[in-house]
Amino acid sequence: MVTTITSYGRSGLADWLVQRVSAVILAVYSIFMVVYLLLNPQVDFAQWQTLFNGTSMRIFSLMALLSLGAHCWIGLWSISTDYLKHFAVRFAFQMLVGLLMFIYTIWGVQLLWGL
Amino acid sequence: MSDKRPVNLDLGTFKHPLVSVISISHRISGVVLFVGLVFLFNLFDMSLEGELGFASAQTLLLEHSLAQFVTWGLLTALGFHFSAGMKHLVMDFGHGEELESANNAAKFVIVSTVVLAILAGVWVW
Numbered sequence: 001m002v003t004t005i006t007s008y009g010r011s012g013l014a015d016w017l018v019q020r021v022s023a024v025i026l027a028v029y030s031i032f033m034v035v036y037l038l039l040n041p042q043v044d045f046a047q048w049q050t051l052f053n054g055t056s057m058r059i060f061s062l063m064a065l066l067s068l069g070a071h072c073w074i075g076l077w078s079i080s081t082d083y084l085k086h087f088a089v090r091f092a093f094q095m096l097v098g099l100l101m102f103i104y105t106i107w108g109v110q111l112l113w114g115l
Numbered sequence: 116m117s118d119k120r121p122v123n124l125d126l127g128t129f130k131h132p133l134v135s136v137i138s139i140s141h142r143i144s145g146v147v148l149f150v151g152l153v154f155l156f157n158l159f160d161m162s163l164e165g166e167l168g169f170a171s172a173q174t175l176l177l178e179h180s181l182a183q184f185v186t187w188g189l190l191t192a193l194g195f196h197f198s199a200g201m202k203h204l205v206m207d208f209g210h211g212e213e214l215e216s217a218n219n220a221a222k223f224v225i226v227s228t229v230v231l232a233i234l235a236g237v238w239v240w
Contacts, residue, residue, distance in 0.1 A: 020203075020204065020207065023200050023203075023204070024204075027197060027200065027201075030193060030197065038238070044169075045162075045165070045166050045169035045170075048162060048163070048169060049163065052163060068152075072145075072149050072152075075142075075145045075149075076145075076146070076149060079142055079145075079146065097149075100152075104152060104156060107156055107160070108156070111159060111160055111163055
């Protein structure tokens with residue numbers, strides 16, 4: 001068995017499942033946002049703010065945000081282990097991805113709860 | 116790490132069938148979307164900042180041609196990533212794994228992406 005310490009769930013099977021569950025959540029969220037914007041082409045600030053102010057939308061958005069972090073990490077981790085052969089380069093890339101996803105997650109939380 | 120691990124074959128010397136082109140494009144579109152997050156997060160931040168920020172985000176999407184192109188590009192990348200991802204999920208359930216059905220599924224991803232790219236273009240412009 002190949003063991004890695006930088007995978008997301010410490011096991012390939014866990015990563016496999018997380019990648020699929022997060023994909024479904026992100027797909028549903030993307031469809032929701034596209035349909036919402038198509039149905040409300042004249043959306044104004046008040047309506048936009050009200051949408052993201054609601055508890056259900058905050059839960060939905062946070063779910064998508066956390067899924068995004070996991071999904072990006074697992075996807076880019078897989079890519080880095082396939083193409084970046086040099087340990088230092090691969091590790092630096094993985095740390096950068098991790099840092100960026102951490103920043104996006106905190107930024108997203110602040111946007112959703114700072115309203 | 117153990118040096119008994121298998122060495123990757125040289126991908127550059129392969130003749131790539133459609134399914135493998137879709138597979139690598141799925142990865143590329145994922146990277147594109149990841150890079151695009153900085154644009155999307157800034158736009159989202161702007162839109163929730165207040166009346167003024169919302170108006171400038173709107174102006175950006177309605178009048179700024181570079182922002183419109185980036186938006187279209189990201190929607191197209193999302194359309195492809197979504198379609199190829201759906202193919203993945205369907206294959207997880209054991210469908211489309213034979214040579215012919217896999218090829219058809221790959222073709223379906225291409226058709227679906229072209230349609231979504233055109234729709235995204237109509238929407239943005």
